[in-house]
Amino acid sequence: MRSLTYFGSLIKEQPLINDHCMYEKLTAPTTGSKITFEDGNPIVPNDPIIPFIRGDGTGIDIWPATEKVIDAAVKTAYGDSKKINWFKVYAGDEACDQYGTYQYLPEDTLTAIKEYGIAIKGPLTTPVGGGIRSLNVALRQIFELYACVRPCRYYPGTPSPHKSPEKLNVIVYRENTEDIYLGIEWTEGTEIAQKLINYLNNELIPATAEHGKKQIRIDSGIGVKPISKTGSQRLVRRAIEHALRLPKAKQMVTLVHKGNIMKYTEGAFRDWGYELATSEFRDVCVTERESWILSNKEGKADISIEDNARKVEPGYDSLTPEKKQEICDEVKGVIDAIWDSHGDGKWKEKIMVNDRIADSIFQQIQTRPDEYSILATMNLNGDYLSDAAAAVVGGLGMGPGANIGDTCAIFEATHGTAPKHAGLDRINPGSVILSGVMMLEYMGWQEAADLIKKGIGNAIANRQVTYDLARLMEPKVDPPLKCSEFAQAIIDYFND
Ligand SMILES: NC(=O)C1=CN([C@@H]2O[C@H](COP(=O)(O)OP(=O)(O)OC[C@H]3O[C@@H](n4cnc5c(N)ncnc54)[C@H](OP(=O)(O)O)[C@@H]3O)[C@@H](O)[C@H]2O)C=CC1
Ligand SMILES: O=C(O)CCC(=O)C(=O)O
Ligand SMILES: [Mg+2]
Structure with missing residues (x-):
């Protein structure tokens, strides 16, 4: 297999005919309107055209189930006043069938996603070792979809290897365009x-x-592992903006990194994250260390700078004089800068920004899951962490995702093509359906999104589940629902 080149000449400006792009082999729906973007947010008409990629492997089972559930939810929520006009576009094996050998990501597909702004996709295969580089990653990089957003929350009744899976309710905010994942090797x-x-x-x-x-x-x-200030800060910016929309108890952003070892890449990610939080979001954020400094003073109004530093920094007394001075300067700096705005407990109303070392966060999401909310990560750490967090709440069949940029968004599950289950109508479509929920929420179609969440919750609570959840339930569900039957059960449970 030869490699593909994705960058540079791709997504050429296409001539418009009647306000639509020209395609080599695609025909856009004849009804429907375009989604546009303003200040990074979508402006969605009532009849948007949305491109979809079916996906390889189990995409053949999952996509029809997903489309059916989304359409039913939109119809139930809005009658005829809103409708998605689906536009089938090609990538992966299906694209090679249509466009010829090695045409895994045709320009038509890129043009359509660019033209219509929001797309949804099934998984696409990437061979290990040689062969093509990931089409999934290419799409994120081509469209600058820099935030990979993967929520992991528990639906009651879902079997889990954990005793209290309901305590985990996190959103992995994963940088999506750089790190080792850039693929420069x-x-x-x-x-x-x-x-x-x-x-x-x-x-x-x-x-x-x-x-x-x-x-x-x-x-x-x-x-090569490039981690840029630009890439890190735009990701953390989105994560903090998201935290602002969460209920108070979940207004937390944890910067995940391995900065103790990779100081100028992973460590820099942490530092740039804090820098952004304490500059652009100064009024609404407090860092964990700042909160310690402020609460030390709240506990003892006349605490000296040095005693405060001693409480903040374990082992302070054995530090070098230079290091001690640095900590004292930090303590004084925090009190001078934010005591008036954040002191006297006011910091408790702010978004808490803290950081955790990557290996430790893997055990923390299992042992102390309720202490975390948004986990902002670089690309590779976020890849591992989102599968691990999905496992806690029921597995990859329940792990949705979104790739968000400033002028485009593509929704897709956390999992891959699961080839051994392909074409058997048995795989759990939940994660792509939940990615559809994220898409509807992003579009502002909350009523339709809520119906699907309710349908999934009710189906699981009534033990109407696919094989992956069925095998873990006590007592076991036998026989489990097929992929298509689970989709129908979700629809049937919209209003129960
Ligand atoms: N965004 C994308 O398109 C992604 C693509 N990939 C690609 O997918 C291919 C296969 O990757 P692989 O490592 O096998 O990982 P997969 O995520 O495809 O599958 C691994 C296992 O996870 C479980 N699983 C996955 N999806 C579901 C689901 N919908 N419902 C229930 N269980 C599920 C299955 O476990 P079990 O059999 O035990 O039930 C499956 O065998 C690779 O080419 C990889 O590069 C990988 C990740 C993301
Ligand atoms: O693109 C791929 O094949 C794998 C990507 C992946 O694992 C992910 O994005 O989580
Ligand atoms: Mg992955």
């Missing part, structure tokens, strides 16, 4: 990989004192 043994390794070993590493005598083995593959 070179195969071991190639000329460029060897050139790069030699350059690093002979010039850059020796020129950087902190790297000492480290060397990279010549038989290494090399990947």
